[in-house]
Amino acid sequence: MSKVFLSYCHKDEQHKEDLLKFLNPLINETHIEIWNDEQLDPGDDWHKEIQEKLKEYDKVVAIITPNFLASYYINEYEVGPAIENDTHRVIPLIVETCSWQRTRLKQYNALPKNGNAVQEWSNKNRAWTEIAESLADGLDSIEEKEKVLVKQAAQDGQEKKLELNEATKKWLEELDLPFNHPNATVLTLSDIFIPPHVRSITEDASDLNNIIEAFSEDLPKQKIIYGEEQSGKTTLAKKIFSEKLEKGRIPIYLNGTDIRNKNINTWLDKALQSEYYNSDYNVENMNDISIVIDDFGSCGLNRAALNAILSDLYHNFESVDLISSDRFRYVSLDLEASEFFKEYEILPLGKKKRQELVEAWISAGKKDEIIEEELYGRADQLMDRLDSIVLRNVVPPLPPYILTILSLASVNSGKEMELTAHGHCYQYLVYQALEKSNISPKELDKYMNLLTQMSGWIYGRNSLDSKGVKAFFDWYNQIYLPVEDQNPIQMLEQCLLLEEGQNGWQFKHPYVYYFFAARWIAENLYSTSFKEETISYLLENLHKQECANILIFVTHHSNSVEVLEDIEYTLMGQFEEEPVTWLERNEIDFIEEFIKEIPELVMEKREVKEGRRVKAEQEEKAENKAEELEEIVEELSPNDLLAQVTKFLKSMELVGQVVRGRAASLPRDRLFELIKESEFTGLRFLHYFLSISEIGKEEVLRSIEEVLSENPNLTNKEVEVEAKNSYLLLTYGVIFGIINKISSSVGCTEADVIYDDMENQFPRPAIQLIRFAMELQHKKRLDIERVKDLSKEFKDNIACFKILKELVVQHTYMFPVEYYKKQQIADALDIPLEYQYRSQLESGGR
Structure with missing residues (x-):
């Protein structure tokens, strides 16, 4: 693939259009890719993009005119550095009569033949035709020569090898979030990664045979894997990359935001250069390449472009892993080319996977030293605590939540063990969610109070519609100091604490609602009638998940002796007609x-x-x-x-x-x-x-x-x-x-x-x-x-x-x-x- 950077002065826009008019039909029949600054997107940093393209494209075609030679930018930042540093093959196209032979351009063989300017030709179409054909043939010839040189280098034992660069190696081991660990100073992904289970969504979801480990050999080589927020999508993409590398393949990683057009070679070449040393290495067998695209749904292209990309990936690469959010699943339903790929979803961590993660956490930093008795004893203690928190999806059994709880439980031990109590874990998770969204420390308490009062409004309603939201904030801002953010609802949505459902705004995860509803109840226990009515209702309906969990949090938020007495009386009243069985x-x-x-x-x-x-x-x-x-x-x-x-x-x-x-x-x-x-x-x-x-x-x-x-x-x-x-x-x-x-x-x-x-x-x-x-x-x-x-x-x-x-x-x-x-x-x-x-x-x- 010949990658050509087109350099021209904007005053010569018409000459550029003339060149492309004659060259484009030939490009479709050859392996030529041309970039010019007209392809910049709105809002792009144009200077930065041009410099990046010059690094990516190794050939420069220059439209030579007096305007070109007089351009400060071209001489200082485009063709000038390319000539001076000898980093590019430069091909001058002489369009208007000028003194180009008195510049550094004179060292290059120019087009048209003999450097006769297009302006001097009586038949301009013939001049442009000669330029287009000569350029296409010449670029093809250059590419063939480069292939021969690479092949010769391989035969002579001098072929360059692709090698992952240090930045990519470091990135592959980095955790998305910092977790405190008592044994490992720097915790790496390899220390604690556990392959998740995935389930086919194109087959019967209830069939347990459709649940399989993410790295199973039984999975197809071309697939789309969906995951909810914080299900470990990027982590999975990293480990797929590493696994392909270990198997001797050439993995290339992209994020959906890197994909700005449907030309896959453009962004794959760029990714190859950024992830490897010796990125000029010629990959002779394209089947050696494995494509890993994270957050594929965020590329923001239209339906036609997405279909083109999916089709090209499917037909050109035998190993393709596309990772995306759940939301893209509904977009893919309208994409014909998505049918080429088998589709899977990342499952939350079940009991077995949670146990593996806990054991990996405990072993981190001392895998060769820890004895089984210590490992399994500590693992069961952490599992007991973990299960009481994530059981029945009160807290989603997803890696970031579980690792946060493990970090808190492991670091705060001994004298500070009370910090790992049930309610404190949830409080820590909430604070962490708020801090991740860069909410200032002085605003944290305001947001905690806002969520508490909002839960009181939602209690019994399950959600707040747009009118309810307005009424709530009108009331709240009269009673309490308002938060400084212009749109607190949007901020809480970014924190993954709220979401907009069919009936209005609601808490995204049950644990958040239970925690704050209990806090609101605890704040109002001073009212005897409220206490009696609310606690009685919760205890009477203790068989319901919501009531049981809210009541647990009420005991965390409140030191009320009366609540404990009510719990005790409830216990005494259960099967009260029966005597105790002593098992004599x-x-x-x-x-x-x-x-x-x-x-x-x-x-x-x-x-x-x-x-x-x-x-x-x-x-x-x-x-x-x-x-x-x-x-x-x-x-x-x-x-x-x-x-x-x-x-x-x-x-x-x-x-x-x-x-x-x-x-x-x-x-x-x-x-x-x-x-x-x-x-x-x-x-x-x-x-x-x-x-x-x-x-x-x-x-x-x-x-x-x-x-x-x-x-x-x-x-x-x-x-x-x-x-x-x-x-x-x-x-x-x-x-x-x-x-x-x-x-x-x-x-x-x-x-x-x-x-x-x-x-x-x-x-x-x-x-x-x-x-x-x-x-x-x-x-x-x-x-x-x-x-x-x-x-x-x-x-x-x-x-x-x-x-x-x-x-x-x-x-x-x-x-x-x-x-x-x-x-x-x-x-x-x-x-x-x-x-x-x-x-x-x-x-x-x-």
Whole structure:
């Protein structure tokens, strides 16, 4: 490709037009690209653009006239430097008679032939035809000679190699946002990058087979990947670039804003020069090039140009990755050429990906030093905190949010651990969003108050239409000091805190609304009638996501004792007709025979990393099902049974957040009562479940038998036995699940003394198992002596002994445990280790 810069004086505009009139038809048949300053866009810095084009284009065609020779700019900034520095091939076109042979131009072979000015030709068309043909042929000849020289250089072992320049290498490792990390002074992208999952949007979105990792070999080579704001689009583009480079390809990165016309070679050549050393390297096989375009939708070209670009990319390059915002998806529907590309969307980080990111974060700066026990223990602590914040998409599970929370939790530890409490994380996220938009520090508090009061107006309405916005600001500016920005709504939209929906303005993410609505409620709790009405409504509808989350934030914003008392009374009122189930032997002896028939547990030798991966995948599926169920629960009345069950679960989670956030400031007796009522509520629900399970046992068995009877390989007796076992397995599973749920919801590392008080006052099997599960879940500590004591305690309680065994064995699959400790556990719980079990089987077989 011959790239030609056309230099002329603006007084000679007509000569330029004459040249292009005769040259353009020939250009279409050759590999010539011509640029002149007429192609500048409105608003361009014309001097800067001209200088950049001179760097990009290595040949200069000069229209020589007296005006040209007299031009200060041309001599000082265009042709003059090109001649002086010998950086370009200069081709003079003599159009008007002048003294060009007395200038530095005399060293160049000029057109027309012999340098006879076009002005002197009797047939001007013949002169321009000769110039156009000679120029086209000459440029083609030059290009062929250059190819021969490159080929010869390769044969002689002197070929220049493309090498990524230092600026590009640095950019590939830079994070878009600075994150404080306790181990890594400079955190790089390679330290913490986790490949996201993407999902095909041209196939069935509900089909899990359409979800695939972003770097899978199964993905097509030509694709468009869409992503919402802050989903990691630019980061993905960088890593795609790096991956292509590692595979020996020549990746070229562009941003959509770099694309100003449909001529792809123009902007690809420019990108090649800016990203590599030796950018004059001749790429003989175009299939070696990989195109990566970030923010493709921002190029701002019309439909015809976009279609032309997509078509050219598809037909000329076998590897094309276009990354764009969700908004461009709707534009692409009108682009015929977009059908050439498979389309995908970046998914939020599910449980498995969040766990990978957390482990990468912890390992950053000490990958070769950190031991598994430290890695997984710390990872689970951070995951517990993270899940309580991003679960169910209250905070979008997107990389910037998760990394911000990890940064806050990792850097603020020890004495400042209270800063990582639930509410403080959200407050930090909001402040960060405001600061990113360059809102001055003195205006931050004004914006926080503005958002608080706006949430009060939106509370109960969900959004504000244009009239509502006007009414709000009329009211606000009378009561409070106005913010200095001319258009605060637009500023908050830029901060990604507000968005305009179909019904008006609303908070962009649920967490922002919950946080500020709770702050507004907390500010108005001085009004008794308001407090009673609002808190009662929130507690009555605790099964709804909005009410549960707002109430969590109310406990963060307010130190009101009355609110905690109301939460406690709500707990006491749930399943209040039911007694607490202590899991004494006489309460659950009906499943003893069944448990005896279950094959004994074996402590298998498993790879901890694989075990954690499998568990994360299972929990991710459970999260997805929970979100589906939550949509159903949202529509239920508070008296519906499913709503009551959800309410009890959220009540325990609420208390857990209060305990974790305010353990250091709440009186000990208040903490004890909150924890006691939470655990008792869970155990009352368990009694309720066991009661209705026993009452409806026959009906449940008949339902299971109907399903099993469809299997022709089972006899009637076998169907009956299988049905009974399925029923008992379900019952046992619920008991095990409730123990785990209570311990995970209410437990934390800050309130050991209270949990000890609970066990001392209520030394019953259920409380003992909950306490033991808390130790495993929140402290990742397996106390062998404690295991021995409980195994003696549950010697005659087969069901609780079985639960104890499962808790311990599951822990050994999730965390590395030394062999000698496993041997002690095996002896205490009568669980054979895997190799022992095989030996026993082999002995029996002989």
